[in-house]
Amino acid sequence: MRNYLRLLTAAILLFLISSCKSGEKLYNKGRYDEAVAAFVKKLQKKPNDPIALQLLPKAYQQSQLRHEDKVNGYLVSDNPLKWEYVRREYRSLQSLYDIIYASPAAQKVVQPKDYRNAITGAQENAAQVRYDRGMELLNRGDKPSAREAYNEFAASLKLVNNYRDAKQKMDESYQQGLVNVMISQIAIRSPYFQFSADQFRDALVRNLQNRNINFFVKFTDEKFARNDQEQPDQYLEMQFYDFEVGQTYIDRTSRDVSREIEDRPLKDTSGKEIKRYMTVKATIYTIRKTVVSRGALDYRIIDVANNQVLRQDRIPGSYTWVNQVGTFKGDERALSDEDKRLIGGVDAPPPPPQDLFMLFTRPIYDQLASNLHDFYN
Template sequence: MSSCRSGEKLYNKGKYDDAVAAFVKKLQRRPQDATALRLLPEAYQQSQRLHEDRVNGFLRSNNQLKWESVRNEYRAMQRLYDLIHSAPAALQVVTPKDYRDAITGALENAAENRYDRGIALMNKGDKASARQAYEEFGAALKLVSNYRDAKNMMEEAFQAGIVHVVVSEIDVRSPYFQFSADQFRDYLVRTLQQRSINRFVVFHDERYARNENIQPDEYISLRFMDFVVGQTFVDRLQRDVQKEIVTGTTKDTSGKVINIYTTVKATLFITKKTVVSKGLLDYQITDTYNGKILRTDRIPGSYTWLNQFGTYRGDQRALSEEDKKQIGGRDELPPPPQDLFVEFTRPIYDQLERDLRSFYSRI
């Protein structure tokens, strides 16, 4: 009873596909249900009319992808065909139309349309169009597997759409830091290659590209500028501290116990040594065909190595907890300059990688 009531509601609301499904479900359980037998033919007829009107509207339109919409309408009707065939009682009152041939024809037309769009894009001869063509040939194959030579054309479009990006060797003023700069560049190239930022972007180390005669489409130049490694600052602090502490008790004239206070003193000697390394990385992305600068920026980075040690003279009881934290330790040598160079370039590397991933993900 509930299936028929819901079927009638769906029918009255114009939801004919759902109404057909509800009536068929009812007839699967109760083949003699009068309401389902009466309304199913009308619901199917209305559904068929609605879908075929949509098909005619699509066919009259100028939409280049209209055959995919036509395919969807035919598939909706074919689902009703299969559904009605699942209930013998439904077949007694409705003879559904088989749309399999219509679906096949629509798929062929849709695939042909996608293929033709891909060919037209390839004929433009630019990389952006080749990348769009790759998607069109892929869409044709999804519609009809092994459609013509779409698979070969898809591979051709992929190769034509690739952007070869060469990352330059890094210009460093001091040869002392060249090895660290080369490590920076090598790690950047490997990371960009492994991240799969964009299927159409291939990153190359400049030396590799030169050896393999790879013609870059874009060139990323890198140069460290205005960098200082190992600038040392020493702060020496001497501070007197004192504190009143209880050293005993006594009684006043009334017999009340009172504390005896004594002032204790000490002198803190704190040495704070900092070694600062900082610099800028200048990078620029250039289109090698027309010389146009696509992006340029300067990224700052810094690293401060800190060594603090201290001692005191006097009464330890005068020291606060904070004072105690500052004493101890020993004078230590800072890391080697190459290590300091690596440390200040870490935040630069992180920012540069984010910039390049963002830029090339949009190609």
């Protein structure tokens, strides 16, 4: 226990010594901003610390010279976003002001400069630059430029809240950059499955709208868009190709099984038990019903302005419905665990064709949603 206390005391002393020298080390390494913070922290604990009092003014002066030198370099540069870099340097200087201003001991040796007005001026200039860039992009009149303009106006508002009419211009940019994709009704020749095809499309529309695939892409259902007189930019055309819901196939099988099991033992003349074995037998009957439904979906994404096909593909899908009923005759002890799992079940009819249609289109639906996500993202 005594050794533990000695080690703990030594560790604390080592920490205090290193803390005292940390500001000086940072200063000697040229890390002046960090040195200022370290010296101020030291003065808060020990207001008369000679090293901190001596080096704090020098560290602050070096920080100020370094940041203002960067500011001057940015101001004479051709970088269109230079005011944002200027603001960053002024904010670093203001942080030093706040640190020193919070310490009476530090204020005795350093009179920090308040850069709040400089920050405000840099922010105003930076917001103006972003706003002007947004207007130039918006006036080009094309969708890609409008999306870039949206980001510029958003950056302007982030720099200065409610800057001029940047919010209104941002909304205009969004509407101009938006791609309205109209999802068509699915072409299908069989009226028997039309309702299922509509369910497929409705689920796809909801999925795409909820996924937020791309902020500048809006998916609308044709049947609603027509009523609202929305003008599409692109058209998603779909058609089921070579689909079928097959006939029920019934397979009846039977097989004999047997096992050797231990019978009741016999006793010999001396009374000793003698093991006996017997063979038990059973016949297993199974009826297996299967219905295979399969097909493929052709889709095309068409640019409405020039009728150009932007993407097209065919997605296959299939689903096999299976129902199995098992019975047996004979001695149940002849059945293995696997045989017992086959026994039972309910002789059920296949689902309605429309349900089978939806089941075989599920993998098609998932693949189509993934393809559209990749294309528009």
